[in-house]
Amino acid sequence: MKPSKWQILKSFFHTRNYTERAALEAHQQKQLDRLLTNHNSRFYPHSAKLQDYPVINKRIFMQHFADINAYGISEKDALSVALKAEESRDFSPVFQTTSGKEITVGLSSGTSGNRGIFLVSPEESALWAGYMLKRMLPRPYLARHSIAFFLRANSNLYTAVKSPLIRFEFYDLLEALDAHIPRLNAQKPTILIAPAQVLQQLAQHPDLAIHPKKIISVAEVLEPQVKTRIEQRFGTPVHQIYQCTEGFLAHTCAHGNLHLNEDMVYIEKDWIDRESGRFAPIITDFNRKSQPVIRYRLDDVLIANDAPCPCGSAFARISAIEGRCDDILDARTANGEPYALYADFIRRAMISDDLIQEYRVEQHGKALHIFLTPDTEQTRAAATRNLDRLWQTLQLRPFNYIFQPEQTRPLHQKRRRVTKISPYGENP
Ligand SMILES: [Zn+2]
Structure with a gap:
């Protein structure tokens, strides 16, 4: 069961920009109330107050995997479904719940053996896809877009975004870069999405002949000098998506500044160093129901930026995603x-x-x-x-x-x- 195009469109059109902080906070409060009073998880307390929920991390999240997700799926079962799909390169790891619902199982590309597993329903995929498109598609929205997406493994989440107006090609990071060049040249993507190091290698590749209108860096820290090199090669600014398995957390606006997706995710700051603005985000995702993410502390270092952005968005700015706390x-x-x-x-x-x-x-x-x-x-x-x-x-x-x-x-x-x-x- 694929996420329906209708649901993606609905999410696309429901996603809006906030220019007033008060309106954004009212939206957040409504979303929090809805989430906290309706979640179906045995792990979390049943309280309407966010402060009553424990702050957790990946270790705790994985330890209580079966109690956190709404279907009681065990970590072992989810992992075996995901690994089987990854081995066969048949990218549709789905888990059938007792009620017949198909839940996508994804693996995060965590380092040093602490891979995360995430569960997403078709409705959640649709919502995510619509939101992502609204935040990242260049205008006019109804123009034809051809997206080249470099990923470690494909998943239902990504192939969901396919329509007459949007062509979507997936490039497997497990293959050598050279092998992708002819297909990229044939596709002529208008939007190129890849981890920073892949963008950098593409920028240096002598045989690459594409002219994307929009370039989006994902999954890795984008360092300023790398950003400049890519921009010089393609003659267009490099945008960023800060997306991890735990949620889609930030995107760059038309002015190239990073904003937190505060209409989607509630973010508390766990200060590492207040003076320099460094914090680890504690995230609460308003829309994850299959596997609620509530007060989950990410092991990332973000740098807050209090300056208002010329784009007028009420979403908080960050100057950079500096890396993991281990860094x-x-x-x-x-x-x-x-x-x-x-x-x-x-x-x-x-x-x-x-x-x-x-x-x-x-x-x-x-x-x-x-x-x-x-x-x-x-x-x-x-x-x-x-x-x-x-x-x-x-x-x-x-x-x-x-x-x-x-x-x-x-x-x-x-x-x-x-x-x-x-x-x-x-x-x-
Ligand atoms: Zn902005």
């Missing part, structure tokens, strides 16, 4: 106090030298493993110089550097440029 390195001040070193500092240190085209930095205790492209004496010296300067500026204890050659990484592997493998104290 915050654990440093020490000169006096030995713990110091949270944001990935952004490392990034700036690395890109301040033009010779360094690509980099990856892993913290292993007191050592930083550094992977440079190109990996030469000059780039190593530049990285050393810039990092040394960073410790001095911030008055931190220096790390040891271990330079290693970078290996080719498959496209479907999420790129994390700065990661903490083990914290400061836990390493020889």
Whole structure:
């Protein structure tokens, strides 16, 4: 059972913009009331007050999988359905409930073995698709659009968006990029959607001859210098979608600024550092009924931005999605106090030298493993110089550097440029 086009259209036309904060807050309150008094989950309390609900994370969400979802589907059953579909590359993992409803099972491409599983009904897919289209389709809406979408695995969620006006082609990230070029050139997409690193590789590909009107970066942190490179190649701004399995959380407006989708998701801020505006979002999705997402803390670092946007939207702005909480390195001040070193500092240190085209930095205790492209004496010296300067500026204890050659990484592997493998104290 596919989500109906009628439902997608309905969601498309119901999705509106808010220019008044008060109107948005009234909408949110109504949606919260509806969600909290109607959810069908055994895990969550039955209270109309959001504050009565525990703040949970992915670990708790997965531990209570069967009690959280409205159908009592076990994690094991859901996983086996999803894995079977992924192996056969038949992208329609569906679970039949006892009442005959077909629930799509999706896997999140989580790192280090903590994959999430999500359940979505056809109605929820339709709602999501309509909302996504409204937020991302360039105007005029009724023009013909041809979308090229790079994904790790297809799912019913995405193929739902198919109509006479919208052509939709799926490109599998598990295949090599070269193999996709002829098909892309033949499709001539007007909209190109892919993870940042794939957009970057496409931008550098000599045989690519497409001229998309809109480019949308998904699934990974889009770094400013990468954004510029892609924009220069295609001559059009790069937009962003912040979408994870837990929900569609933010999109860029016509002015290229990121706004939280506050009409879809209620977002509480768990402050990491109020001064710099860094927070982890605690999300409550108004529309997920198969598997309610209520007060779910994401392991992501967002940077709040209080400046009003010229687009006039009442949706809160964020200046950036900085990465996962794991991407915050654990440093020490000169006096030995713990110091949270944001990935952004490392990034700036690395890109301040033009010779360094690509980099990856892993913290292993007191050592930083550094992977440079190109990996030469000059780039190593530049990285050393810039990092040394960073410790001095911030008055931190220096790390040891271990330079290693970078290996080719498959496209479907999420790129994390700065990661903490083990914290400061836990390493020889
Ligand atoms: Zn805006």
